[in-house]
Amino acid sequence: MSELDLLRALPLDIAEPSEEARARARGRLLRHVRRSRLGHRRRLLVPAVALGAAGAIAVLVNIGIHGDGTASAAPVLRRVAKVAAGQAAPTPVRKGQFRYTKSVRAYTSGGKDWTALGPMVREIWLGPTGGRLHETSGKPEFLSAGDRARWIAAGRPQVNPPEDTAKLPPPRPLNLPTNADELYTELHDRAVGHGNATEPEMFTLVGDALRESDLSPALRAALYEVAARIPGVELVGPATDRIGRHGVAVAYVDSKIHERHELIFDPNTSALLEEEYVELDGNTYGYPAGTVTGYATYVSTGVVNRLGQRP
Amino acid sequence: MTDAQAIGASLADPEVFAVLFDRHFDAIHGYAQRRVGPDLADEVAAETFTRAFDQRRRYDSSRDDARPWLLGIAANLLRRHWRSERRRLNAYARSVGAAEGERSGPVGAELVAALKALTRRQREPLLLLAWADLSYEQIALSLGLPLGTVRSRISRARARLRGPDVDPQKPQEAPNNV
Numbered sequence: 001m002s003e004l005d006l007l008r009a010l011p012l013d014i015a016e017p018s019e020e021a022r023a024r025a026r027g028r029l030l031r032h033v034r035r036s037r038l039g040h041r042r043r044l045l046v047p048a049v050a051l052g053a054a055g056a057i058a059v060l061v062n063i064g065i066h067g068d069g070t071a072s073a074a075p076v077l078r079r080v081a082k083v084a085a086g087q088a089a090p091t092p093v094r095k096g097q098f099r100y101t102k103s104v105r106a107y108t109s110g111g112k113d114w115t116a117l118g119p120m121v122r123e124i125w126l127g128p129t130g131g132r133l134h135e136t137s138g139k140p141e142f143l144s145a146g147d148r149a150r151w152i153a154a155g156r157p158q159v160n161p162p163e164d165t166a167k168l169p170p171p172r173p174l175n176l177p178t179n180a181d182e183l184y185t186e187l188h189d190r191a192v193g194h195g196n197a198t199e200p201e202m203f204t205l206v207g208d209a210l211r212e213s214d215l216s217p218a219l220r221a222a223l224y225e226v227a228a229r230i231p232g233v234e235l236v237g238p239a240t241d242r243i244g245r246h247g248v249a250v251a252y253v254d255s256k257i258h259e260r261h262e263l264i265f266d267p268n269t270s271a272l273l274e275e276e277y278v279e280l281d282g283n284t285y286g287y288p289a290g291t292v293t294g295y296a297t298y299v300s301t302g303v304v305n306r307l308g309q310r311p
Numbered sequence: 312m313t314d315a316q317a318i319g320a321s322l323a324d325p326e327v328f329a330v331l332f333d334r335h336f337d338a339i340h341g342y343a344q345r346r347v348g349p350d351l352a353d354e355v356a357a358e359t360f361t362r363a364f365d366q367r368r369r370y371d372s373s374r375d376d377a378r379p380w381l382l383g384i385a386a387n388l389l390r391r392h393w394r395s396e397r398r399r400l401n402a403y404a405r406s407v408g409a410a411e412g413e414r415s416g417p418v419g420a421e422l423v424a425a426l427k428a429l430t431r432r433q434r435e436p437l438l439l440l441a442w443a444d445l446s447y448e449q450i451a452l453s454l455g456l457p458l459g460t461v462r463s464r465i466s467r468a469r470a471r472l473r474g475p476d477v478d479p480q481k482p483q484e485a486p487n488n489v
């Protein structure tokens with residue numbers, strides 16, 4: 001027996017990872033992926049066509065807020081669904097054209113003993129045959145002064161690559177039904193068994209789909225209707241995003257991992273303006289309550305005639 | 312879809328990366344478990360995939376199988392846990408000794424002792440060979456070392472496990488007494 005065989009034959013009672021450990025690890029990866037996906041491709045703002053929803057914010061703040069501030073978001077979401085349904089279809093992207101989107105997004109990265117949000121300006125050109133992504137890195141935002149100090153002590157390692165360009169394949173069709181009942185069932189089925197709890201996963205899936213402004217008005221309306229039906233979606237109230245636009249915020253609190261996922265949208269256009277992950281007391285990372293661990297601001301969008309062009 | 316294709320697709324559609332998790336989590340977990348035990352293995356294996364996700368742009372797309380790359384990330388993370396690894400090796404030594412009893416002598420216990428005595432640079436490639444079934448080339452890839460370096464480190468490590476006097480890299484010190 002060679003020493004290698006002896007090594008292999010060591011009595012190591014190796015067990016398969018437990019289902020629980022595997023599910024936990026998968027959930028952790030997917031949450032991480034989610035943060036990275038904030039501001040990701042096809043997250044486009046609806047062209048700012050305000051249709052028949054003048055004064056909606058004023059109406060919204062008076063809807064269903066209870067004393068404890070955790071009002072149901074359903075009435076607000078249903079109203080926005082109506083706005084979405086009444087909007088014009090997005091400009092189609094023809095062969096040779098690209099849909100351009102710009103967003104600013106950040107999610108946590110870090111080293112052994114420091115954590116920072118690494119903001120990236122993300123620009124995407126996507127057409128029927130594929131496209132391009134271009135990202136430029138901004139100044140890191142450290143979770144605390146201590147994190148910054150430890151980052152300096154570690155020799156100021158790069159938080160994100162300063163610049164990144166990638167070729168993108170053509171977008172995959174979403175294949176979602178526009179009937180709200182069917183859509184609810186579909187998203188529920190997709191949400192089950194992901195390693196995350198079902199309702200927050202559904203809320204995330206709705207958010208994911210809403211970033212796609214090239215969706216039909218009917219599908220956007222159905223998505224807001226589904227969001228209204230997900231148990232536990234809360235109304236946060238009027239909110240301003242990082243570039244000063246006013247909207248209304250709804251959120252889902254995942255009580256299992258003590259994290260709030262917040263969406264801010266424009267009630268006049270139904271466009272998603274910004275989203276954010278906020279850690280709450282007892283969160284899995286041990287961050288102070290209120291720590292933002294990811295955000296994306298959807299800045300602008302438009303159809304252009306060549307790669308690299310901006311609207 | 313190969314791993315390389317899944318990683319490429321995940322640049323545009325990040326959730327595709329879950330394919331890598333589903334394919335390789337058990338293997339990474341198994342390797343980490345051998346090195347540091349089941350509890351830490353949960354943590355190391357989970358962290359391996361979030362790290363891998365962050366580093367996916369740097370993946371060499373000419374490599375279809377991502378397991379060596381993932382094991383390299385895991386190996387990096389395992390370096391933090393050298394104390395646990397030493398404890399685990401001590402436990403092996405005890406269990407090997409107990410299992411063999413008077414039957415076959417202390418071969419296993421000696422082996423574990425020799426394993427403990429290896430430097431990290433020698434032990435890491437050796438264990439990727441023995442416990443993760445990687446080829447020399449895959450080990451080179453996973454640790455970011457030249458192939459020749461991997462060969463010589465493993466051959467030194469193996470020689471040291473065989474006995475103190477048979478290091479093939481230093482023939483002048485190693486009489487042919489195998």
